[in-house]
Amino acid sequence: MRSxxxxxxxxxxxxxxxxxxxxxxxxxxxxxxxxxxxxxxxxKNMGLDREIIGRILSRCPEIFPASIDKIL
Structure with a gap:
């Protein structure tokens, strides 16, 4: 969890x-x-940097536990 x-x-x-x-x-x-x-x-492969990815995470954290193959 700490990780x-x-x-x-x-x-x-x-x-x-x-x-x-x-x-x-x-x-x-x-x-x-x-x-x-x-x-x-x-x-990152879409061209986004860590700062923007962090903003996306802050605004819509539901995306991050999603499956790349099934949802994204």
Whole structure:
């Protein structure tokens, strides 16, 4: 679980934003780190940088536990 928190903070989700993201999508904490990084890599391949990916995570955390093949 600590690893996921570190990754969220690394994307710029800190303080109040972090609490809101976890409240809206608590399954992020249970997600495997590898699966989360696949979603981040998916967005990076679309040309987005870490700051923008962090903003997307803050606004719509439901996307990050999604399946790339089935949903994205």
């Amino acid at each position: 996921m928190l570190d990754q969220l903070v690394d994307l710029g989700v800190k303080g109040n934003k972090l609490g809101k993201v976890i409240a809206r999508s608590p399954q992020l904490l249970l997600q495997k780190s590898r699966d989360f990084l696949q979603i981040v890599l998916f967005f």
